[in-house]
Amino acid sequence: MSKFIDQNIIGKLGTLTQSEADAASFGIVKVDGSGKILLYNKYESELANVPIQTAVGKNFFTEVAICTNNRIFYGRFKEGMVSGDLDIAFNYVFTYKMKPTNVVIHLYHDNPSNTNWIFVKLR
Numbered sequence: 789m790s791k792f793i794d795q796n797i798i799g800k801l802g803t804l805t806q807s808e809a810d811a812a813s814f815g816i817v818k819v820d821g822s823g824k825i826l827l828y829n830k831y832e833s834e835l836a837n838v839p840i841q842t843a844v845g846k847n848f849f850t851e852v853a854i855c856t857n858n859r860i861f862y863g864r865f866k867e868g869m870v871s872g873d874l875d876i877a878f879n880y881v882f883t884y885k886m887k888p889t890n891v892v893i894h895l896y897h898d899n900p901s902n903t904n905w906i907f908v909k910l911r
Contacts, residue, residue, distance in 0.1 A: 792909040793894060802901025815908030821869050823849045823862070832908055837885065848906065855884035865895050865904075873897070874904060879911065
């Protein structure tokens with residue numbers, strides 16, 4: 789697990805509320821298996837300059853963070869969905885609708901709650 793992800797949050801991903809997610813010091817995006825955003829926190833909203841209410845319900849890879857719709861990012865997500873093992877961290881540069889922004893990404897599937905997560909932290 790990436791160093792920046794609070795272990796208290798990992799322990800309650802199945803019941804994580806919007807306010808708990810908003811209190812985190814890193815980006816938290818909950819997506820379904822196709823990438824549709826189910827939860828989008830304040831940190832990620834401010835980093836990407838995308839209002840929470842605009843992001844929720846849209847596809848993360850094709851509608852909100854279009855610069856992630858590639859083999860490096862979305863490809864790893866899809867591979868994790870197919871294999872049933874999504875737990876990978878990597879450095880990335882966000883470029884869509886923003887100046888190039890260096891981040892650490894952690895794609896994660898929480899088995900107990902059967903939920904998928906994209907964690908983001910500036911680096």
